[in-house]
Amino acid sequence: MLVGERRELLLARLAADGKVLAKDVAAELGVSEDSIRRDLRDLAAAGLCQRVYGGALPVSPAVADYASRTSIAVGGKERVAAAAAALVRPGSTVILDGGTTTLALTRALPRDLRATVVTHSPTVAAALLDHHGIEVFLLGGRLFRHSAVTCGAAAAEAAQSISADVFLLGVTGVHPEAGLTTGDADEAAMKRTLARRAADTYVLASAEKLGAASRFTVLPFADVAGIITDADEKNVQKLADQGVAILPA
Numbered sequence: 001m002l003v004g005e006r007r008e009l010l011l012a013r014l015a016a017d018g019k020v021l022a023k024d025v026a027a028e029l030g031v032s033e034d035s036i037r038r039d040l041r042d043l044a045a046a047g048l049c050q051r052v053y054g055g056a057l058p059v060s061p062a063v064a065d066y067a068s069r070t071s072i073a074v075g076g077k078e079r080v081a082a083a084a085a086a087l088v089r090p091g092s093t094v095i096l097d098g099g100t101t102t103l104a105l106t107r108a109l110p111r112d113l114r115a116t117v118v119t120h121s122p123t124v125a126a127a128l129l130d131h132h133g134i135e136v137f138l139l140g141g142r143l144f145r146h147s148a149v150t151c152g153a154a155a156a157e158a159a160q161s162i163s164a165d166v167f168l169l170g171v172t173g174v175h176p177e178a179g180l181t182t183g184d185a186d187e188a189a190m191k192r193t194l195a196r197r198a199a200d201t202y203v204l205a206s207a208e209k210l211g212a213a214s215r216f217t218v219l220p221f222a223d224v225a226g227i228i229t230d231a232d233e234k235n236v237q238k239l240a241d242q243g244v245a246i247l248p249a
Contacts, residue, residue: 076206098149
């Protein structure tokens, strides 16, 4: 089998099975495990998979730049946003993460809602300007342009004064084995900081994020109250089998 054919097989296996184990594919094809690892390394460098110990997982489309993500799974994000909006109770304090799904959530909130929103996303804060009953607190810090959010020591320190009812968390990957992931270490750390400042954390995950993984772990499933998703039953069953609460969108 030619190298190109082998890599096409690896990508097809990722799409069909949701993972590739280098040892198993090497035995199946009669090639060395090092050859499969090289293939996976090159596929990962091209942005076609996410390498993990022993193999690879599907890469999340949500690691694209912010502008590109605005056109990905628009309908799914709106469905997730509508379901998440029901968790924002009148009079509550809510932490909103950054990202395009959270931006859709701002449009789903009732215009007459009275609540407090804390966010580290300038775009989310600006989207709430016309919601006159919502008091907005914007956390300052270093701007991470990829996701249009603030991160780093200053943002984390500012978050320490917050006590919120709910944190609505955005991630780029939700995988039964890899957990909740995102593509940047500082952003992952900021998300963990915000989760510690809320009584409950819910994950916003449109269907394309399920079964995908990124480089950095955000939280274990045990640390979230539930995952809001429009994915079908097949894709959420493995999560439900682990005791993860699924809120259908």
